[in-house]
Amino acid sequence: xxxxxxxxxxxxxxxxxxxxxxxxxxxxxxxxxxxxxxxxxxxxxxxxxxxxxxxxxxxxxxxxxxxxxxxxxxxxxxxxxxxxxxxxxxxxxxxxxxxxxxxxxxxxxxxxxxxxxxxxxxxxxxxxxxxxxxxxxxxxxxxxxxxxxxxxxxxxxxxxxxxxxxxxxxxxxxxxxxxxxxxxxxxxxxxxxxxxxxxxxxxxxxxxxxxxxxxxxxxxxxxxxxxxxxxxxxxxxxxxxxxxxxxxxxxxxxxxxxxxxxxxxxxxxxxxxxxxx
Numbered sequence: 024x025x026x027x028x029x030x031x032x033x034x035x036x037x038x039x040x041x042x043x044x045x046x047x048x049x050x051x052x053x054x055x056x057x058x059x060x061x062x063x064x065x066x067x068x069x070x071x072x073x074x075x076x077x078x079x080x081x082x083x084x085x086x087x088x089x090x091x092x093x094x095x096x097x098x099x100x101x102x103x104x105x106x107x108x109x110x111x112x113x114x115x116x117x118x119x120x121x122x123x124x125x126x127x128x129x130x131x132x133x134x135x136x137x138x139x140x141x142x143x144x145x146x147x148x149x150x151x152x153x154x155x156x157x158x159x160x161x162x163x164x165x166x167x168x169x170x171x172x173x174x175x176x177x178x179x180x181x182x183x184x185x186x187x188x189x190x191x192x193x194x195x196x197x198x199x200x201x202x203x204x205x206x207x208x209x210x211x212x213x214x215x216x217x218x219x220x221x222x223x224x225x226x227x228x229x230x231x232x233x234x235x236x237x238x239x240x241x242x243x244x245x246x247x248x249x250x251x252x253x254x255x256x257x258x259x260x261x262x263x264x265x266x267x268x269x270x271x272x273x274x275x276x277x278x279x280x281x282x283x284x285x286x287x288x289x290x291x292x293x294x295x296x297x298x299x300x
Contacts, residue, residue: 049121050118050120050121051075051120051122052076052116052123053069053076053077054078054123055080055123055124055126056079056082056140057079057125058086058127058134059127061127061186061189062125062154062156063079064189064192065125065184066154068192068196069123069200072200073206080109081109081136084108097130098130100135106135106138116149121152121205122151124153124154125154126153128155128156128158128183131161131165132165133155133169141169145175146173146175147176149176149177150176151169151179152180152181153169153181155181156186156189157183158185158187159240159295160297162181162182180203183297185297198211211252213250213251214250216249217248218248219261220246221246221247222246229293230258230262230285230293232293233293233295234295239298240262240283240295241264241265242263242265244260244261244262245260246260247259247261252286254289257285258285259282260285262281263279264280281300282299283295283297284297
């Protein structure tokens with residue numbers, strides 16, 4: 024009889040211990056809008072790595088026209104202050120501790136269906152991890168907008184990737200999750216960037232190769248700083264717009280300044296990873 028009582032007690036303690044461990048584990052949701060498949064691919068990578076739940080933000084009227092039609096619709100909605108209607112979420116956000124919120128960058132910030140979501144929900148008390156895909160940049164500006172829209176949420180560092188660099192997502196997401204404590208494992212600790220210096224001829228050539236013929240960047244590198252990263256070197260260039268043929272800047276407006284992040288991996292041509300204006 025005594026032995027049975029001891030076994031029952033041990034079983035009860037095991038259940039309590041397991042329950043406590045589960046309660047201490049944050050519940051994570053990967054919530055995203057994807058106009059193409061790029062943001063969805065990043066969302067899937069994060070969810071698979073963390074074993075997290077996933078949900079897609081779906082507009083009632085999808086943005087399924089041509090690229091130009093999508094641009095025109097988005098501009099009309101922005102100008103009129105009309106946000107697209109989205110389908111109700113199936114997940115209860117109140118039951119999650121951490122929300123990875125993903126979106127493509129439109130007009131320098133999160134896509135309009137995400138703007139609709141942020142009008143409808145209160146993420147106060149949640150940890151929110153932004154992630155995004157873009158043509159040239161927009162992570163920093165979208166995070167500022169997100170923090171302003173959801174002041175009660177704790178906005179954590181985010182991850183962004185150019186649509187042209189989707190092959191880098193698995194490695195970069197793994198590094199990002201480890202560096203921010205969401206995934207077990209040792210993340211490579213990178214040195215801080217030193218103070219920038221006047222760009223050298225060699226660095227200027229690296230910058231020109233990295234931006235190539237990308238139409239949204241017509242600039243000249245002015246300063247540079249760099250640090251070693253696994254497999255290569257990462258640069259931050261400060262650059263200024265070059266005059267475009269046939270275009271005169273408005274009175275009092277000089278060349279616009281930007282920061283351009285470039286990765287130069289061994290055996291590969293340098294490419295830019297994001298632009299911060």
